[in-house]
Amino acid sequence: MGEVTCIIPVYNGEKYIVECIESVLNQTRAISKVIVVNDGSEDNTLKILEQFAEKIEVINKPHTGISDTLNVGIKAADTEYIAFIDADDTWDPVKTATQMEAIKKNHIEMCFCGVKNFLSPEMTEQQKKMVHLGQTELKGYSKIAMIVRRDVFERVGLFDAKVLTGDFIEWYSRAMSEDVTHYFVDEILCRRRIHLTNMTRSVEYDLKDYASILRDHLSRMRKKSINTNSE
Amino acid sequence: MSTSLNTQLAPNKPDIVSEKFEDEYILVSLVNGNYYSLRGTAAGLWTHIEGNCNAQALMNAYVKHFDLTSEQAKALEDFLHELIDQNLVKTDTAKNPEVAAIEVQAGGEFEIPVVEAYSDMQDLLLLDPIHDVDEKTGWPAQPDAEESKEG
Known part of the structure; x- marks a missing residue:
C-alpha cells in the first residue's frame, strides 16, 4: 500500500x-497512484489521457455529477492518504512533500494549504474585466488543497451525491462536526484556474444550494452546542 | 445607529442570497463570506423586507399588531438598523413612494428579533470570485454554457 492517491x-x-x-x-514527493475518474466526458478527454497510460489509472463511468465521481475515486483508492485536484487546476511541485511533512509533524488527519486564483489566459480582456478577482491568494479550504487520511471518509462519510453545488462545503461541515483534526499550511501550493465555465458564483439557483448546506451545517453545530457566533 | 428609518428596505441582492427554510431564513453574504440566521420574529420581519417595504411602516405595523412596549419597539428598531449596518438590506430614501400599510401575518408572541451572524465558513465561501452577469446572455457570450468543469 502506497502513501498518497491523487483523485x-x-x-x-x-x-x-x-x-x-x-x-x-x-x-x-511522489504520488503513489493517480486515479482519473472520467465522468462521461463527451470531448477528447479520454484520448488525451492515453498519453499518460502507464502513469495513471483511468476509471470510466456514465455522467452522474461531481460528488458521485469523487466517491468512485475514493472507493478505488487503497493508500493511507487521499488528495484531490480538479482537472483544470495545478499543484506546485512541493505541495505533497510540504503537506505530508506537516501531517506527520502535527499528527493530524487532514491538511490544507494556500490557493492562488488565476484567470485562464485564453479569456478575452472583456471577459477578464467582468471578473472581480479580489484577493487572489486565499486559504484553500477546498478539495484541491486537501490531503486527508482515507479512513476519515469511513467516519465522516463520502460526498453527498445529492449535492450539486457546494459538494466540498457540505462534506467539510460534516468533517467539522466529527472533529476531524486539521492543519493549515500557510503557503500557496496550488493554483486554481478561473475560466468561463466554472463561474457559478452569481447564479442564484446555485447559491441557494449553499444556503441549504449552511442551514444543515448550523443545525449540526446547534446540536453540538458549539457557539460559532462571530458577533 | 444614525440612519433614519424613513427609508424603503429590500434585500441587498445580488450581494446577499436569502432562502427560507420552514421558520428560518438563511442569508449568505458573497462579499464577506458570512452567513446569517433569522428565526422567529426576525424571520417574520424578513418576509416583509423580501417583498420590499418601508422601515417606518414596518415598525408601526409591528408596534400595533403586538402592542409593543417602548423597550420592545426599541429592540425592533435596533434590529432594522443592524440589518442596514451589516449590509444585508438596501435602503432607499431618495424615492419615497406612497407608503403602503403593512399587514402583519405573524402569530404568537413577539420575540426580540436577532441577527445571528456566523463567520466559520468564510474561507470556503470566499474561494470563488464574484463576476458580472450580462442580463441578456448570462455569463459572457455563452447563453448555452456547456459544463466543462467539475468541482
Missing part, C-alpha cells in the same frame, strides 16, 4: 487536463 474527477476537461496531470506527476 482527479473530470468532465469534458480536454483543455487543461494535461497541465493538471503533469503537475501531479511532477511532485517532489
